[in-house]
Each structure stands twice: as structure tokens, then as C-alpha cells.
Amino acid sequence: MPLPNGPNAPNDRPPAGAAALAWLAALREPQRACAWSLAQWQRHVRLARRLRLLGRLAESVIGAGLLPQLPEPVRAHLVAEQRYARARTLALTWALDRAGAALGPVGPRVLLKGAAYIGQGLAIAAGRLPSDVDLMVPAPVLQAAQAALVADGWAETPMDAHDQRYYREWSHEVPPMRHPAHPIELDLHHNILPPVSRNTVDAARLLERLQPSQMPGWQVLHPQDQLLHSAAHLFFESEARDRLRDLVDMDGLMRHFGADPGFWAGLPQRAQALGLAEPLAMAMALAVRWLGTPVPAEVQQRVRAIGPGPLGRAWVSMLFSALLDPGDPDRLPPLRQTLAAQALLLRYHLWRMPLKLLLPHLWHKWRSERAAELERPGDAGPAA
Amino acid sequence: MTSLEPAARLGASPEARIAAALRGAGLCFDADRGQADVEAQAGDWADLHVDLMRPRGLRRWWRPQVRFQNDGRVPFEPFPADAPLPLMEWSANWMLGRRCNHVLLLHAGVVERDGHALVMPAMPGSGKSTLTAALSLHGWRLLSDEFGVLDVERLRFRPALKPVALKNASIDVIRALAPGAELGPSFPKTRKGTVAHLAPSREAVDRVHEPARPGAVVLPRWVPGSVTRLEPVAAPVAFTTLAFNAFNYTVLGAAGFDAVTALVQRCPVWQLEYSDIDDALHALARRWPEVVARAQANVEGDGA
Numbered sequence: 001m002p003l004p005n006g007p008n009a010p011n012d013r014p015p016a017g018a019a020a021l022a023w024l025a026a027l028r029e030p031q032r033a034c035a036w037s038l039a040q041w042q043r044h045v046r047l048a049r050r051l052r053l054l055g056r057l058a059e060s061v062i063g064a065g066l067l068p069q070l071p072e073p074v075r076a077h078l079v080a081e082q083r084y085a086r087a088r089t090l091a092l093t094w095a096l097d098r099a100g101a102a103l104g105p106v107g108p109r110v111l112l113k114g115a116a117y118i119g120q121g122l123a124i125a126a127g128r129l130p131s132d133v134d135l136m137v138p139a140p141v142l143q144a145a146q147a148a149l150v151a152d153g154w155a156e157t158p159m160d161a162h163d164q165r166y167y168r169e170w171s172h173e174v175p176p177m178r179h180p181a182h183p184i185e186l187d188l189h190h191n192i193l194p195p196v197s198r199n200t201v202d203a204a205r206l207l208e209r210l211q212p213s214q215m216p217g218w219q220v221l222h223p224q225d226q227l228l229h230s231a232a233h234l235f236f237e238s239e240a241r242d243r244l245r246d247l248v249d250m251d252g253l254m255r256h257f258g259a260d261p262g263f264w265a266g267l268p269q270r271a272q273a274l275g276l277a278e279p280l281a282m283a284m285a286l287a288v289r290w291l292g293t294p295v296p297a298e299v300q301q302r303v304r305a306i307g308p309g310p311l312g313r314a315w316v317s318m319l320f321s322a323l324l325d326p327g328d329p330d331r332l333p334p335l336r337q338t339l340a341a342q343a344l345l346l347r348y349h350l351w352r353m354p355l356k357l358l359l360p361h362l363w364h365k366w367r368s369e370r371a372a373e374l375e376r377p378g379d380a381g382p383a384a
Numbered sequence: 385m386t387s388l389e390p391a392a393r394l395g396a397s398p399e400a401r402i403a404a405a406l407r408g409a410g411l412c413f414d415a416d417r418g419q420a421d422v423e424a425q426a427g428d429w430a431d432l433h434v435d436l437m438r439p440r441g442l443r444r445w446w447r448p449q450v451r452f453q454n455d456g457r458v459p460f461e462p463f464p465a466d467a468p469l470p471l472m473e474w475s476a477n478w479m480l481g482r483r484c485n486h487v488l489l490l491h492a493g494v495v496e497r498d499g500h501a502l503v504m505p506a507m508p509g510s511g512k513s514t515l516t517a518a519l520s521l522h523g524w525r526l527l528s529d530e531f532g533v534l535d536v537e538r539l540r541f542r543p544a545l546k547p548v549a550l551k552n553a554s555i556d557v558i559r560a561l562a563p564g565a566e567l568g569p570s571f572p573k574t575r576k577g578t579v580a581h582l583a584p585s586r587e588a589v590d591r592v593h594e595p596a597r598p599g600a601v602v603l604p605r606w607v608p609g610s611v612t613r614l615e616p617v618a619a620p621v622a623f624t625t626l627a628f629n630a631f632n633y634t635v636l637g638a639a640g641f642d643a644v645t646a647l648v649q650r651c652p653v654w655q656l657e658y659s660d661i662d663d664a665l666h667a668l669a670r671r672w673p674e675v676v677a678r679a680q681a682n683v684e685g686d687g688a
Binding site for chain 2: 076080081
């Protein structure tokens with residue numbers, strides 16, 4: 001894996017697991033995949049599917065016209081996943097079109113993450129499997145936006161009273177909504193981080209720099225803010241495993257927007273202004289080390305300077321190295337990965353909520369999970 | 385869909401009994417890391433990797449469970465430890481239905497005779513599984529009891545072999561019809577009542593890579609006391625039945641629409657009303673030469 005030019009502190013060498021991620025380079029250099037044996041293909045297809053990156057691999061390889069060179073079972077799986085990702089993307093685009101019509105004059109309205117990548121026609125959107133659609137409106141119009149969507153048939157997914165309260169009072173979004181005609185979940189945000197977190201982002205500053213998207217009526221965050229949002233997501237997401245895709249997204253965003261030197265200028269200042277200096281510093285270092293993201297050396301230096309000190313850096317870096325390792329396709333997450341996820345989750349919760357909110361919340365979560373486990377009938381399986 | 389011999393020689397764990405019951409399945413079972421012969425059977429490629437595991441801890445002893453694991457994840461709720469085969473079957477169906485979008489997955493039973501496929505779309509109470517099982521025991525080759533796998537480019541049905549899942553009264557119907565039928569253990573009290581599995585024939589397993597041309601579409605309806613009748617069905621009715629029951633019709637988009645349209649335009653579509661399964665089998669066998677002749681005329685008409 002190519003290393004970027006620039007100063008590499010001792011802990012900035014590629015981690016041991018980075019070689020195991022070399023296959024990810026095929027997402028942008030599909031010719032690499034032609035050298036894979038069938039056994040390698042099997043491993044990469046399984047890992048990519050779990051990481052929700054198989055569609056991107058498929059678009060990359062098929063787009064380069066390499067499909068005829070590949071073994072038959074590989075071809076089938078790539079074609080299958082390309083179709084699936086395209087159908088999901090189409091479903092998302094349609095849901096956005098309808099939600100946009102339902103929202104009418106309510107705005108400004110902003111596409112976040114995957115929806116934003118699709119709305120800008122970014123290369124990383126091709127084959128990127130959207131699980132839900134993330135939207136943002138200013139907090140003052142959140143109620144109006146939700147009411148307009150409900151009037152159009154979107155409904156909150158059922159949840160218990162505690163979760164309701166959690167969303168209303170402490171979260172940066174309303175409960176996820178579903179629509180009978182749209183096979184995709186809609187998450188309506190008024191910020192990119194919860195408002196009660198100690199380092200909350202000032203949403204007004206995000207709204208100041210909105211950019212047009214290719215979808216009429218929808219805007220996107222400034223490219224710098226898109227990167228910072230992705231870093232915040234990688235950092236504060238509660239999912240225990242398979243967050244490597246966030247890093248791959250960041251890599252793609254930096255490669256795309258980084259072609260414009262203006263993108264790098266002022267990035268550290270922007271991160272500080274939004275209170276996201278640490279996520280940016282850590283995530284950028286990880287992307288450079290694990291994925292060889294080409295970040296100008298001088299930018300790396302300036303971003304590192306606003307990040308945590310050596311101790312915090314080593315600690316978080318160690319946790320993320322454990323967390324991001326996709327591991328063996330057959331194995332459940334190893335213990336050290338689970339522990340790293342727990343440690344980061346605790347860190348995230350401390351960041352996200354003051355302790356007096358956090359402890360009752362965790363207690364309730366623990367209790368309701370226990371209850372669900374005990375009540376769960378053994379044969380509540382998937383539909384035949 | 386790659387089909388591989390299932391693992392039949394596992395050790396003495398509950399997992400082993402499951403795999404042994406799955407003789408002739410069209411899936412690859414990587415059921416036990418520890419056993420080299422299983423690994424060897426899996427080969428370099430499988431479409432779906434499944435581990436059926438007993439969770440550790442309290443659950444090993446208290447109301448023990450079996451867990452379906454795929455690619456390092458546990459996507460579904462566990463089942464009671466004494467129902468591993470139903471868990472395997474439902475979970476594998478779900479996962480294949482989600483990922484095999486290179487083909488159109490009709491929700492249908494499919495059997496073949498004289499190179500042509502008889503497709504029976506699933507409708508509640510249709511007795512699709514029973515009829516599929518009965519046909520497979522009376523001179524028809526089983527392609528699948530669940531997935532009508534249609535290659536939309538070539539308009540051919542591909543086998544997707546797995547054990548036929550029989551429910552409740554169907555189990556005794558099949559036992560009565562074919563006393564020698566190879567049935568696995570009965571699993572009472574599942575979500576669908578009692579379930580037992582019929583092994584596909586040796587021939588069906590040996591010919592698992594051999595596709596079939598479309599022959600006829602039959603919508604079965606079991607009506608107590610009725611006389612066997614085959615009535616033509618209008619193409620649009622057949623279209624909606626096939627398309628809107630398919631697992632991935634919307635994913636395939638225009639390709640799926642074109643394939644289903646071609647299917648209902650080329651093939652005769654009948655509703656089969658029956659109460660006596662023997663009589664129904666005879667009725668289908670009697671009409672089959674006509675179906676094959678029509679399909680061959682279609683091919684000549686295409687200049688193929």
C-alpha cells in the first residue's frame with residue numbers, strides 16, 4: 001500500500017492489519033482484482049458484503065469492463081449486488097423526491113451522508129448500499145417538517161416510552177420514519193450530533209455554508225463539513241463493528257474534494273470551530289495509515305496539531321485499530337474488538353450525554369435488552 | 385447458484401445431525417471448522433456460508449438454543465436447540481432471497497420433465513409444496529420447492545435444490561403417496577406447525593447444474609371434494625401472480641418485467657383444482673406432451 005509523502009511519526013506506520021485491507025484499493029483500482037484467485041475472491045466478497053462495500057466493488061469492477069475476465073460465481077455475485085445497490089439507490093432517490101414534494105416550502109433541507117453522496121453524483125455513491133436516508137432541517141422547522149411528512153404517510157416506527165423521550169429530549173433527530181410505499185427508513189435530523197453532548201456542533205454554522213445538490217430542492221453540507229460529519233460518525237456511532245465503511249467514505253471524500261486545494265485550506269480551523277478537531281485528527285490519521293489516503297503532508301501536520309496529545313492519540317488509535325479490523329469472514333467479533341467497541345462506546349456516551357442522563361439511559365437499555373432476551377420466543381425466525 | 389454436496393460426515397454434535405438430514409441440499413455447508421473433509425467439500429467457492437452453533441453460556445443448559453451464523457454475523461433470532469433444520473432452512477432461504485439478484489427468484493415450486501419446467505407459484509393454501517414433492521416422487525425432476533430461479537437472459541429455470549419443507553398434513557399425504565420417500569425427522573411446534581423435510585432424489589442432485597426451458601405455469605388450488613380440473617388462466621392474472629410474489633422482482637426492474645411477460649406469453653397457464661393428488665399427477669402428466677410440443681414450436685418460431 002502506498003504511503004503518502006510526509007512525516008510519519010512512529011505510530012503512523014501502517015498497522016499490522018493494513019495488509020489485510022489492501023484489497024480495498026480495488027474499489028478505485030479495479031485491475032487489482034483481476035489477479036485474485038477464486039479463494040481470495042471468496043474472502044473479499046464475504047468481507048465486502050458484511051462491510052456493505054460489495055456494491056462499490058461491483059460497480060468498480062463492472063464499470064471497468066473486467067467482468068468477462070472473472071470466474072463465473074464471482075460474476076454472478078457482482079451482478080447481483082450491483083442490481084441490488086442500484087435498486088436501493090433508486091428507492092432512496094424516489095423517496096427523496098416524494099419527501100421533497102411533501103415538505104413543500106419547509107426548508108432549507110439538507111441531504112446527509114449517503115443521500116448527499118448520491119445527490120452530488122460522487123464516485124463513492126456508485127454501489128454504496130444505503131441503509132436509510134438521512135436528512136437535516138433547521139431545528140425551528142423540525143416539527144413542521146415532521147408534520148408534513150406524517151401528513152404524506154410517513155410514520156414513526158413503534159418504540160417504547162423511554163426511547164420516545166430519548167429521541168425528543170436528548171437526540172439530534174426525530175424517531176426513524178417509514179412509509180408503506182417506500183422500502184427505506186427516513187431519519188430526520190436537526191443537527192449532526194446530539195444537542196446535549198458536551199461538544200455539540202452549532203447547527204447554524206453548518207446551515208451557513210450549504211451547497212446546492214443535483215436534486216432540485218435539496219442542498220448538501222459544505223465539502224469540509226461533509227468530511228467532518230463522516231469523521232464524527234466514525235467516532236461516535238454506537239455500532240460495535242463494521243464501521244470501516246465510514247473510513248472508506250472519508251477516504252473517498254478526501255480523494256474527491258482534495259483535488260481542489262481550497263478544500264484543505266481552513267479545514268483545521270473549521271474542525272475546531274465545529275468542535276470536531278479530535279475526530280478529524282484521529283480519522284484522518286487512520287485513513288492515511290490504513291487506506292493510504294493522499295493528504296498533503298502540511299495538512300497532516302496542521303491537523304495533527306489540533307488533535308489529542310500523544311497519550312490520547314495512542315489510546316484512541318489502539319482502540320480503533322482493534323475496532324476497524326474486519327477480521328475473519330467466519331468469526332464473530334473477537335473479544336478485543338468487543339472490548340474496544342465498549343471502551344469507545346463509553347467514551348462516546350460520556351461525550352454524548354451528561355452522566356446524570358447517561359446512567360439512567362444505560363440502565364434502561366440494559367434492563368429492556370435483558371427483558372427482551374428472556375421473553376423472546378425461540379422460533380421467532382425469518383419469514384420462509 | 386453453485387451447488388455443492390452437503391457435509392454428510394460430521395461428528396457427533398447436534399450440528400452433525402442437521403447436516404446429515406440435509407442429503408442432496410444445494411447449499412454448501414461449512415458447518416464445522418475442525419473437520420477437514422467438510423472444508424474440502426466446500427471448495428474455493430460457496431454462495432452462502434452457514435454455521436449452526438450452540439451458543440455458549442447459560443443458553444447451553446437452560447432452554448438450549450441453536451444459532452444461525454453467516455459471514456461472522458448472527459442475522460436472526462436463535463431457535464430452540466431441537467429445531468436446527470427448520471432454522472437452517474428458513475434462514476438460508478431468507479439470505480439467498482436477498483443476495484441472488486443475478487437471477488429472478490420467483491416464489492414457486494419447480495419440477496422438470498422432458499427438458500421443460502412446470503412452475504407452481506406459491507399462494508396461501510395452494511399446496512404448492514405438497515404438489516411439488518408429489519411430482520418429484522412420480523417421474524419429475526425436482527428443481528426447487530421454494531425458489532423458481534429464472535435466468536432472465538436465457539429464460540431458463542435453474543435448479544435451487546434443498547430439502548422440500550413439508551408442513552402438517554402434507555407430511556402424511558407424502559408418506560401415504562410414497563411409503564419409500566426419504567423424510568427427515570418431524571419438528572413439531574415450529575412457527576408453521578409441524579415441519580419435516582423430504583430429500584431430493586439422487587438424480588435431482590446429480591443433475592443440479594442442468595437448467596430447464598419454461599414449460600407451463602400451474603396455479604394449484606386444493607379444494608376438498610373437488611374433481612380434478614385444469615382451466616386456462618388469463619396471462620395478466622398469471623403475470624401478477626408470478627411477479628408480485630417474486631422475492632426480488634423490484635430489484636431486477638425492467639429485466640424482471642420482461643422475463644415474466646415472456647414467460648406468461650409463451651407458456652400455457654392453468655389453474656389446477658384438485659382434491660385427489662394421484663388424479664392431479666395423472667392430469668398433469670397427460671397434458672405434458674402438448675406443453676413440450678408447444679414449447680418446441682416456440683423455439684422453432686424464434687429461429688433458435
